Amino acid sequence: MLTRRSLLASGAAIGAGASLVDAPGAYAATPPGIVVMAKQIDDIISFDPGEAYEFSDNEVDGNCYRKLIVPDPTNGTKIAGDLAEKWEISEDGTNFTFHLRKGVRFESGKAVTAADAEFSLHRVVLMNKTPGFIITQFGFNPDNVQKLIRATDEQTLQMELPSPQAPSFVLYCLSANVGCVVDKATAMAHASNGDFGNGWLKTHTAGAGSFRLTSWQASDHVIVDANPHASVHPGVKRIVLQHVKDPAEQLLLLQKGGVDIARDLLADQLKSIAHNPEFRIESAGQGTSMYIAMNQSMAELAKPEVHQAIKWAINYDAIAKNITPMTWTVQQSFLPRGLPGALSEQPFTQDLGKARTLMAQAGLPNGFNVTMDFISAPPYDQIAQAVQADLGKIGIKVQLLPGEQKQVITKTRARTHQLAMLVWGTDYFDPNSNAQAFCADPDDSDTSKLKILAWRSHFQNKELTQEVEQAAKEVNAAKRIALYQTMQKQFWDVAPFAMMLQKDEVATLRKNITGLRLGPMPDYTKYSAIRKV
Amino acid sequence: MGRLRQITGTAASVPVTLFGLILVTFLIGRVMPIDPVIAIVGDHAPPDVVARVRTELGLDRPLIVQFGIYVARLLHGNLGNSVMTTHPVTQDIATYFPATFELATTAIILALVIGIPLGVIAAARQGSRFDHAVRVVSLAGQSIPVFVLGLIFLLIFYVKLGIAPGTGQVDVVYDGMVNRITGMLVVDAAIEGQWDVFWNALGHLVLPAIILAYFSLAYITRMTRAFMLDALAGEYIVTARAKGLSGTAILWRHAFGNIAVPLITVIALAYAGLLEGAVLTETVFSWPGIGLYLTVSLLNADMNAVLGATMVIGFVYVGLNLLADIAYRVLDPRVR
Numbered sequence: 001m002l003t004r005r006s007l008l009a010s011g012a013a014i015g016a017g018a019s020l021v022d023a024p025g026a027y028a029a030t031p032p033g034i035v036v037m038a039k040q041i042d043d044i045i046s047f048d049p050g051e052a053y054e055f056s057d058n059e060v061d062g063n064c065y066r067k068l069i070v071p072d073p074t075n076g077t078k079i080a081g082d083l084a085e086k087w088e089i090s091e092d093g094t095n096f097t098f099h100l101r102k103g104v105r106f107e108s109g110k111a112v113t114a115a116d117a118e119f120s121l122h123r124v125v126l127m128n129k130t131p132g133f134i135i136t137q138f139g140f141n142p143d144n145v146q147k148l149i150r151a152t153d154e155q156t157l158q159m160e161l162p163s164p165q166a167p168s169f170v171l172y173c174l175s176a177n178v179g180c181v182v183d184k185a186t187a188m189a190h191a192s193n194g195d196f197g198n199g200w201l202k203t204h205t206a207g208a209g210s211f212r213l214t215s216w217q218a219s220d221h222v223i224v225d226a227n228p229h230a231s232v233h234p235g236v237k238r239i240v241l242q243h244v245k246d247p248a249e250q251l252l253l254l255q256k257g258g259v260d261i262a263r264d265l266l267a268d269q270l271k272s273i274a275h276n277p278e279f280r281i282e283s284a285g286q287g288t289s290m291y292i293a294m295n296q297s298m299a300e301l302a303k304p305e306v307h308q309a310i311k312w313a314i315n316y317d318a319i320a321k322n323i324t325p326m327t328w329t330v331q332q333s334f335l336p337r338g339l340p341g342a343l344s345e346q347p348f349t350q351d352l353g354k355a356r357t358l359m360a361q362a363g364l365p366n367g368f369n370v371t372m373d374f375i376s377a378p379p380y381d382q383i384a385q386a387v388q389a390d391l392g393k394i395g396i397k398v399q400l401l402p403g404e405q406k407q408v409i410t411k412t413r414a415r416t417h418q419l420a421m422l423v424w425g426t427d428y429f430d431p432n433s434n435a436q437a438f439c440a441d442p443d444d445s446d447t448s449k450l451k452i453l454a455w456r457s458h459f460q461n462k463e464l465t466q467e468v469e470q471a472a473k474e475v476n477a478a479k480r481i482a483l484y485q486t487m488q489k490q491f492w493d494v495a496p497f498a499m500m501l502q503k504d505e506v507a508t509l510r511k512n513i514t515g516l517r518l519g520p521m522p523d524y525t526k527y528s529a530i531r532k533v
Numbered sequence: 534m535g536r537l538r539q540i541t542g543t544a545a546s547v548p549v550t551l552f553g554l555i556l557v558t559f560l561i562g563r564v565m566p567i568d569p570v571i572a573i574v575g576d577h578a579p580p581d582v583v584a585r586v587r588t589e590l591g592l593d594r595p596l597i598v599q600f601g602i603y604v605a606r607l608l609h610g611n612l613g614n615s616v617m618t619t620h621p622v623t624q625d626i627a628t629y630f631p632a633t634f635e636l637a638t639t640a641i642i643l644a645l646v647i648g649i650p651l652g653v654i655a656a657a658r659q660g661s662r663f664d665h666a667v668r669v670v671s672l673a674g675q676s677i678p679v680f681v682l683g684l685i686f687l688l689i690f691y692v693k694l695g696i697a698p699g700t701g702q703v704d705v706v707y708d709g710m711v712n713r714i715t716g717m718l719v720v721d722a723a724i725e726g727q728w729d730v731f732w733n734a735l736g737h738l739v740l741p742a743i744i745l746a747y748f749s750l751a752y753i754t755r756m757t758r759a760f761m762l763d764a765l766a767g768e769y770i771v772t773a774r775a776k777g778l779s780g781t782a783i784l785w786r787h788a789f790g791n792i793a794v795p796l797i798t799v800i801a802l803a804y805a806g807l808l809e810g811a812v813l814t815e816t817v818f819s820w821p822g823i824g825l826y827l828t829v830s831l832l833n834a835d836m837n838a839v840l841g842a843t844m845v846i847g848f849v850y851v852g853l854n855l856l857a858d859i860a861y862r863v864l865d866p867r868v869r
Binding site: 031034042045053054128129132202203215217219220221223240242243244245249252253258404407409411427449450 | 566567568571572573574575576577578579580581582585615616617618619691692695699700701704705706708709819821825829832833834
């Protein structure tokens with residue numbers, strides 16, 4: 001048997017090199033008090049909450065900043081106070097008053113005040129970066145925001161909406177990452193050219209969360225250290241997010257003790273260690289959906305019977321069971337499970353007879369040829385092949401077009417795809433986000449101001465578009481939920497989208513690690529309770 | 534005077550080569566099927582934000598104007614900012630290039646120390662078992678893709694035997710412990726006397742350096758052997774033998790001395806190839822060098838970074854070629 005000693009003694013060609021790696025500390029396990037997490041973090045663009053809009057930067061922000069309000073950790077369909085201990089809403093749904101807790105401190109040691117909350121929301125509107133629309137959609141703009149959002153005293157923030165909106169809609173939007181409260185003094189101390197500190201906050205944090213950003217090297221690592229002024233003191237002094245692109249490498253590092261947590265293992269890898277007592281697998285449903293978009297500019301795909309035939313031809317259960325166990329589960333509504341109003345029933349199962357009948361009714365009994373763009377990475381490649389096989393059974397001959405994620409997105413934004421298998425993460429924890437994305441297309445022209453998913457596939461349904469607008473303004477919470485549930489059922493009947501799967505965020509932890517709380521949105525994933533024993 | 538004119542002529546071709554490189558890379562960047570604005574604002578950005586950023590980047594202007602602006606900025610040493618890191622690309626290159634330099638230089642030293650003697654001895658013993666073995670090893674080194682070799686080495690030495698550290702330049706617990714002086718972690722750790730970090734970083738350097746060295750060693754060995762065979766067949770070698778010189782003196786002083794000049798070109802090309810060809814090795818080993826920077830930038834459609842990294846690699850390649858060319862002209866009396 002070849003051992004380390006015998007190999008070193010053998011004088012093999014690599015002997016010199018091997019002896020070098022025998023030096024002390026060459027492959028030490030992670031030290032006490034520090035948790036190392038392997039994760040794909042090459043999506044990070046900025047940590048400024050007014051700009052950050054990717055999964056990884058939002059997750060870090062969620063641990064370095066606090067918001068006025070958050071979804072209740074025990075029941076996501078309810079709102080709980082975070083920096084705000086209470087709030088009042090006027091009956092017409094236009095005035096919101098938040099009362100902030102006393103004694104909360106930023107990482108700088110400065111107390112959190114309503115002026116900081118005011119500044120944070122102002123800068124979101126004034127900078128108008130990618131996530132800015134989450135706040136500006138209520139009618140705030142650079143001209144009116146300073147008048148409509150104001151701190152009336154140290155602990156009170158007054159927010160007046162230009163027009164009535166559903167209160168839950170407004171509150172959930174404030175609970176998005178863009179609602180993080182930034183330390184005004186610190187941000188402005190680093191401001192340049194009127195950027196409200198954006199340049200500095202891209203790579204630093206100024207929040208009141210349990211951690212503060214210590215170091216970031218793009219596509220390499222993020223280090224967050226315990227915030228000494230945090231109200232909730234974290235269980236470890238440092239978390240290191242190490243960029244490891246390849247899930248197989250993440251598994252290897254986890255098994256060798258090089259990392260404590262692996263965040264992106266694939267189904268096969270999870271299965272391989274599911275019964276190993278050295279590891280524990282934890283998961284939580286995410287607001288990310290996988291779906292097939294059918295571009296209505298293609299004559300065959302514009303036929304309603306064809307939409308239905310495709311929905312009835314796919315074997316959802318087989319895909320979830322065989323390709324994505326533990327990582328994606330079947331969800332056929334445009335609202336992911338866990339979001340307020342989401343329907344969990346699954347109306348479509350594979351019924352090839354019904355699908356063929358629908359194809360015949362569409363005047364296409366022999367099927368047709370079509371292309372399908374998809375992201376060329378696991379598990380999308382395997383799922384695309386399964387869909388290709390399923391649709392082939394009803395005569396639809398699918399030519400698969402793999403591409404990098406941004407390439408596929410570029411193509412669908414240009415509306416040049418035919419079929420496209422895509423993923424979509426909800427922007428904020430309110431049903432309006434996905435309802436608007438999938439259902440609303442008030443203007444199908446190239447100059448439209450709303451170019452989300454319905455627009456990208458030329459899906460223009462007046463009824464659904466109106467209902468999206470109506471639900472966003474519905475003040476009665478129960479009525480609002482009922483509206484979204486009606487829309488989901490209509491969507492099954494008329495929309496050229498086959499909703500297939502919902503992502504489960506999965507983390508694999510070594511047995512000595514506890515307390516990682518995975519959330520339905522990236523910024524709701526919390527590190528503060530992580531312990532290493 | 535003639536030699537100076539030749540060297541000047543060679544140097545004059547460099548700007549033309551670099552301009553061609555910039556033009557081709559720029560055009561490839563612009564015809565890529567990825568909207569660079571998406572890389573900055575993400576998929577969810579509303580149309581007004583997308584339009585504003587497109588204007589800010591100048592992507593709404595004619596291609597020729599975009600290229601003119603890019604070249605003008607380049608002449609002022611401004612490669613733009615990277616979307617991925619948010620830093621100026623020049624700063625990123627200064628950060629990442631030393632890691633590649635460290636890896637490639639270690640590899641070329643290993644390749645030279647092992648490859649040249651192997652080639653010389655194989656030529657001296659042409660047709661022997663040793664010669665056959667060297668040829669097989671060299672052929673394998675040139676035939677097996679470096680990423681395959683990298684994965685195999687990781688599997689054997691890291692996974693199975695556990696005698697080598699995993700990927701990266703250093704274990705994550707040592708990150709940030711050494712102040713940046715040269716940018717080469719092993720060197721910086723030694724300068725600062727951080728010996729734990731030094732040994733750890735050196736351990737991380739071994740596998741990728743061996744793999745890259747093997748890749749170059751194969752080329753250098755084969756070329757050395759071929760040059761030596763040619764030299765050993767020369768009449769001056771027969772004369773040297775007739776004079777009764779020792780085998781060693783004939784081999785190293787007379788034959789090897791005559792192949793030193795063409796070998797410089799081979800070594801320069803191999804070194805340039807290492808600096809450029811480390812892309813795959815750096816990706817497999819998550820080595821934070823210019824190759825990994827280029828790969829990640831490309832996947833993120835970060836065009837300023839891609840153009841900047843390509844420029845640097847191209848510049849290094851052209852620069853080393855030029856140096857080899859000059860050395861050739863200076864050292865070889867036949868081309869004077």
